Every structure is written in structure tokens, then in C-alpha cells.
Amino acid sequence: MNQNPLDFSGKVALVTGAATGMGLATAKAFAAAGAAVVLADYREDLIQAEAEKLVTAGYKAIAVRCDVSDDVQVEQMVERTVAEFGRLDAAFNNAGVMARIAPTANSTREEWDRVIGINLRGVWSCMKYELRQMERQGSGTIVNNASVGALTGNPGIGSYIASKHGIIGLTRTAALEYIKHGIRVNAVNPGLIDTQVGRDVFKGDEQVYAGAAKSVPIGRAGKPEEIASAVLWLCSPGASYVVGHALTVDGGMTVE
Numbered sequence: 001m002n003q004n005p006l007d008f009s010g011k012v013a014l015v016t017g018a019a020t021g022m023g024l025a026t027a028k029a030f031a032a033a034g035a036a037v038v039l040a041d042y043r044e045d046l047i048q049a050e051a052e053k054l055v056t057a058g059y060k061a062i063a064v065r066c067d068v069s070d071d072v073q074v075e076q077m078v079e080r081t082v083a084e085f086g087r088l089d090a091a092f093n094n095a096g097v098m099a100r101i102a103p104t105a106n107s108t109r110e111e112w113d114r115v116i117g118i119n120l121r122g123v124w125s126c127m128k129y130e131l132r133q134m135e136r137q138g139s140g141t142i143v144n145n146a147s148v149g150a151l152t153g154n155p156g157i158g159s160y161i162a163s164k165h166g167i168i169g170l171t172r173t174a175a176l177e178y179i180k181h182g183i184r185v186n187a188v189n190p191g192l193i194d195t196q197v198g199r200d201v202f203k204g205d206e207q208v209y210a211g212a213a214k215s216v217p218i219g220r221a222g223k224p225e226e227i228a229s230a231v232l233w234l235c236s237p238g239a240s241y242v243v244g245h246a247l248t249v250d251g252g253m254t255v256e
Contacts, residue, residue: 005236005237005238006033006232006233006236006238007033007034008030008033008034008035008089008090008232008235008236009033009034009035010034011034011035011036011089011090012035012036012037012038012081012085012086012087012088012089012090013027013030013035013036013037013038013089013090013091013092013235014037014038014040014077014078014081014088014090014091014092014130015027015030015037015038015039015040015091015092015094016040016041016066016068016077016091016092016093016094016095016122016126017040017041017068017094017095017096017145018039018040018041018047018050018094019039019041019043019046019047019050020046020195020196021193021195021196021197021224022094022145022190022193022195022224022227022228023039023041023092023094023095024039024050024224025223025224025225025227025228026092026094026224026227026228026231026232027039027050027054027061028054028228029225029228029229029231029232030090030232031054031057031059031060031061032059033232035060035089035090036060036061036084036085037051037054037059037060037061037062038061038062038063038064038077038080038081038084038085039051039054039061039062039063039064040063040064040065040066040068040077040095041063041065041066041095042065042066042067042068044063044065047063047064047065048063050063051063060085062080062084064076064077064080064081068093068095068118068122068123068125068126069117069118069121069122069125071125074122074125074126074128074129075129077126077129078129078130078132078133081133082133087133087137088130088133088134088137088140089137089139089140089141089235090140090141090142090143090235091126091130091140091141091142091143092143092145092231092235093122093123093126093127093130093142093143093144093145094145095118095122095126096118096119096122096145096163096197097114097115097118097119097160097197098115098157098160098197098200098201099111099115099156099157099158099159099160101156101157101201101203102156103155103156104158107158107159111159112159115159115160115163116159116162116163116166119160119163119164119167120162120163120166120167120170123144123167123170124170127142127144127170127174127185130142131174131178131183134178134181134182134183135178135181135183137182138181138182139182139183140182140183140184141183141184141185141186141234141235142174142183142184142185142186143185143186143187143188143231143234143235144167144170144171144185144186144187144188145167145187145188145190145227146164146167146168146171146187146188146189146246147160147164147189147190148189148190148191148248148250148253148254149161149164149165150164150165150167150168150187150189150246151189151248151254152254157201167187168187168246171185171186171187171244171246172244175243175244176244179243179244184234184239184240184242184243185243185244186234186239186242186243186244186245186246186247187245187246187247188227188230188231188234188246188247188248188249189246189247189248189249189250190222190227190249190250191216191222191248191249191250191251191253191254192212192213192216192221192222192250192251192253193221193222193223193224193226193227194213194221194222194223194224195224198221209221216250216251216252216253217251217252217253217255218251218252219251220251221251222249222250222251226249227249230247230249234247
């Protein structure tokens, strides 16, 4: 009988932005699949509580405070992962923020630096240290969280859209650089997902959000767990021939 490709027993997974939403759902999914999980986020109280819940439920998990825009903290996050569990097999670089809505000419340098620093430079920094560890091992998988915003424009959130386009470029480049070292790098493009970041696009207007959700071809917003399923598959042996791909999971939003 073939082994379940989604069995991560004996593996170590790192998830950034793991306090809520897609990150937390993915961390829980990795744990349920048998992996030891590192939950990383700048909101230390939240990830500590979630890690404790996983441990109480019988899983292996630790919480690591990390602001991904700070290279030193990112390096320490990877070092802590290896010190605790001995290796790093899978990483979901999920941490990100939404831009404050403003037309390009009215946006500020401070806002550009904030969004790019977390969403794009943060992914680059995480990949940098994750890849170094995985190269030493000769194996590993990385999934970067981009967005359907990596495929289109969207008025008012230029820095966010630019950051997500950049993630796809980084993903494709790193994939080509490291596949010969046994490391697969891919990305996921979530559509409208029921998270706080997703709701922030609509300025907290629940009616507008509900209308947008209904307009998705599948008729609803996606669930964080549906992104987690895609991430685990991309990190699994079942996706062993998938390299440098950005998997769109959007309920049909971008189908033409």
C-alpha cells in the first residue's frame, strides 16, 4: 500500500503569520498531519496560546515571536526551529499586511516601506535563511503566500499589489536556483478568503464584503482551511514535480 503523501510524521514545518487566519489554519493542518510545527508571528501572546493548545492536544509545537521585516529576528526564528527540532522540512511564508487604501499619487513613502518591508522583503528574508538550512540538509519545500493580487491590478492598494507580484518573481527565481539542491519552492494565490486581511480591503463594510463574497463564482469566500490544504499538498511528495508554480485558489475569481 502506498504511503499517504500528506503524512508529515517526522517532519518539521515553520509557518509565519501563524496567529490567525490562513497561517493558523496551516499550522494546525501541519500538526494534524504529524509534523512538529513552529508558529511564528509578531503577536507573541496569540501564537503562544495557539501553540499551547496544540501541545495540550498532543502535538509538537512551539511559538516564536518574529517580525519578518527584521532580518535578525528572521535568522533567529530559523535557528530556534533547528535548535528545537533538528531540521526544517517545510515552510509557509504567510506573514503579510494589507495596504491602507489610497490612489497611487496619494500614497506615502512610509506606507510603501511598511507594506513592501513585510510582504516582499519579509518573504525574501524568510526564504534566505530557510534556504540556507534546507541546502545544508539537501531537501525541503517552501510555499510563499502571494495573492490573486499577484495576477491583476486593484485600485487603491498599489503597494500591496506590487508586493504580491514581487513574491511570484522571487518564488520563480528561487525555484530555479534551488531545485538542483533538492528544494522545491512554490507559491499560493488565495482569492477572497474569510480573514481579517480579506475584510480590510472593504474598509470594514460587512455588506460590501458579503456582496463581494457572493460575486465569487463559487458563491462564497474561501475558508482558511482551504488554503491550508493547498499548502500542505504543495509541500508534500504528491507535488514532487511541481516547481516554481503559483497555485491559484480563488473559487473561480480569476477565471476568464
